[in-house]
Amino acid sequence: MKFFDDIRIGDLREFGKHTFTVEEIKRFAESFDPQPFHLDEEAAKRSHFGALCASGWHTTAACMRLIVDYHKRLAAEMIARGEQPAKIGPSPGFTNLKWLKPVYAGDTVAFASEVFEMRPMASRPQWGVVRMRTIGTNQKGERVYEIENTAFIERRAA
């Protein structure tokens, strides 16, 4: 992770893509969201979704995996250059999560984010707050997912 001091409003990051398979969709739904339209093709056809689609929480989880992998790659590159990656603190939460369109079985969703707000933390001078909007776009170019995440990111020592 870059240090807070090296991040700018408007910074864009592309996290990569994930393809949601039938098997994965059903497995996630069996554990966490066993509604008919996430579990069974026939029941999904009769539902308002019209076909088997992923739990909205499966989309958020798959996005998180791509974000973690992205930061691991970035950290490895920084270490290879002899730099120390910044620490990231536990996130306090998120706002404005939107499941704009169903993510159907076989869909490939690309996730990317843009920084839209930054502020130093008065109470903890070694940390800054960064807010970013992450967007998921399917293979047809349709925006299916949107969320505003908040992260605590380490500042460079003064």
Add this chain to the structure above:
Amino acid sequence: MLDRGAAIFNLFAMSRIYFEDFVAGAVTIYGPRTVTRQEIIAFASEFDPQPMHLDEEAAKKTMLGGLSASGWHSCAIMMRLLCDGLALHSSSMGAPGVDEVKWLKPVRPGDSLSARVTVLDKRAPKTRPHMGFVQFRCEMLNQHGEVVLEANYPGMFAKRNREAAE
């Protein structure tokens, strides 16, 4: 979301709780459900492979001070509590999103989680006479009565009687 009128009513013909049944101010508790160490690690291995969610020793050195569930795992557990307690016994049509989630406290192995759900408000758009939106606040509580997660979100529910609604 897609709107397929009559199909919704076939799918939900046997369901019990409809849009009309929600009353502002009503509070219901769903659960509890216990979260195991194995589940925490399995979820994190697939979706959030960071040290504080994967390994007890590595987690002790992080700001969370010990192994804790991914925040996305907490959200997924909340979904399961809401599914078993409400969605599967109702005319639920899913949710368009979540206005806000606050991760207030870590979820630890062995924690027993319940969802305390308050109906804040409801509205029935004229343009979609067969359904309505119910605004909820869901607080997820651990066995000590501490709120570990708070969520505010609208749920979509079909009405009991579409003809009457039209």
